[in-house]
Amino acid sequence: MSSQALLSLNTEQTLLIFERIIFAFSSLLNSCALFCLIRETPPHQSQIRTYLLFIQATVIISDVYFSVLFEPFPVFHVFAGYCVGLLCRSVKLTILFGIYANIVALMGATILQCSIHRHQTIVTRGRWALSQRARSVLRWLLHIIYCGPCLVFATFPFSREESETLIEKSTVDVRWIRDRGGYFMMKRTAVPLTIVALLVIILSVSFAVFALVFAHLFVVLEKRGRKSSKLKRQITISMIRLFMQIGVPILFILVPFTILMIEVCFSFDFCLYVTSIIPFHPIVHNAILILILPEYRNYFISLLEKILPGRKCCKSTGPSSAPDS
Known part of the structure; x- marks a missing residue:
C-alpha cells in the first residue's frame, strides 16, 4: 500500500480529537460574538449590522456543519475522500461537500457586499457611487457567481458503481477508505476540476476586490483628510478594524482551498495539516471581532470584574465610532 495516500487510524483519531477541542472553544466564542453583535454593536457599525449578523450566522453554521455533521478527510494525490460526520452514512459526500462550499460561498459573497456597502456610505458622489x-x-x-459552482458540484452526477471501479483500478491503494465512513472517488475530468478551480478563483478574486475596495476608501479619506484630519483618523481606524474583522479570518479557508487545488505540488502530510487549519476559522473570526472593538472588549472586562470582585482591569478609552462620511 502506498503510504502517500494512507491516513492511519491513529492520525485520524488524533485529528478528530483536536478538531473537537477546537470546536468546543469556537462554540463558546461563537456565542460571545453573536451576543456582542446583537446587544453591543457600536454606532459606527449600525449601517452594516445586518451584514455582520449574517456573516456571523454563516460562521456558526459552517462551524457546526464542518465539525459535527461533515468531518471530511480528503485523500490527496487521488481525487477521493471520506467523512465521518453524522450525515456521512446517509448523504452522498459530493452533496455534503457542495453544501459546505455553498455556505462558504455565501459567507464570501456577504463579506464582499458588506465592504461594498461600507464603501458606498462614504463614496456618495462621483463615478464610483452606485445607484x-x-x-x-x-x-x-x-x-449567482458564488453559489453557482457549488450547486453544480453538489448536483454533479455521481455513481457509486463508478467510484468502486475507480478504487479497485487505482494505481494508489485507497481501498482502506471503505472502512472509515462515507467515501467517494471521482475521475480527474475537466468538469469537477473546473468547479473546484472556479471556487478558488472566485474566493481569491473576491479577496483582492475586498482589499481594493478598502484601498480606494483610504485614498478617498486621504483627500478628505485635508479638511478634517480628526475625521480622517476616525474613519481610517474604523476601516482598518472592519478589514481585520471580516477580511483576515477568511484566509483560514481560502489558503486550504487553494492547497486542495494544487495538492499535487505538495506532500500528503503537508496538505493534510494545512487543511486542518479550517476549524480555526471561527476562532480567529470571533477573537478578532471581540478583541478589535473597544465596546466588546470593555463589555467582557466589566463582566470579568463582576465575576472577580476587587480586581480592576484596564479598559479601552475613547470612542471607536466614527461618522460615515
Whole structure:
C-alpha cells in the first residue's frame, strides 16, 4: 500500500480529537460574538449590522456543519475522500461537500457586499457611487457567481458503481477508505476540476476586490483628510478594524482551498495539516471581532470584574465610532 495516500487510524483519531477541542472553544466564542453583535454593536457599525449578523450566522453554521455533521478527510494525490460526520452514512459526500462550499460561498459573497456597502456610505458622489438599482443587481449577481459552482458540484452526477471501479483500478491503494465512513472517488475530468478551480478563483478574486475596495476608501479619506484630519483618523481606524474583522479570518479557508487545488505540488502530510487549519476559522473570526472593538472588549472586562470582585482591569478609552462620511 502506498503510504502517500494512507491516513492511519491513529492520525485520524488524533485529528478528530483536536478538531473537537477546537470546536468546543469556537462554540463558546461563537456565542460571545453573536451576543456582542446583537446587544453591543457600536454606532459606527449600525449601517452594516445586518451584514455582520449574517456573516456571523454563516460562521456558526459552517462551524457546526464542518465539525459535527461533515468531518471530511480528503485523500490527496487521488481525487477521493471520506467523512465521518453524522450525515456521512446517509448523504452522498459530493452533496455534503457542495453544501459546505455553498455556505462558504455565501459567507464570501456577504463579506464582499458588506465592504461594498461600507464603501458606498462614504463614496456618495462621483463615478464610483452606485445607484440603488445597481447595488441590487450586484447583490444578486454575487450570489449567482458564488453559489453557482457549488450547486453544480453538489448536483454533479455521481455513481457509486463508478467510484468502486475507480478504487479497485487505482494505481494508489485507497481501498482502506471503505472502512472509515462515507467515501467517494471521482475521475480527474475537466468538469469537477473546473468547479473546484472556479471556487478558488472566485474566493481569491473576491479577496483582492475586498482589499481594493478598502484601498480606494483610504485614498478617498486621504483627500478628505485635508479638511478634517480628526475625521480622517476616525474613519481610517474604523476601516482598518472592519478589514481585520471580516477580511483576515477568511484566509483560514481560502489558503486550504487553494492547497486542495494544487495538492499535487505538495506532500500528503503537508496538505493534510494545512487543511486542518479550517476549524480555526471561527476562532480567529470571533477573537478578532471581540478583541478589535473597544465596546466588546470593555463589555467582557466589566463582566470579568463582576465575576472577580476587587480586581480592576484596564479598559479601552475613547470612542471607536466614527461618522460615515
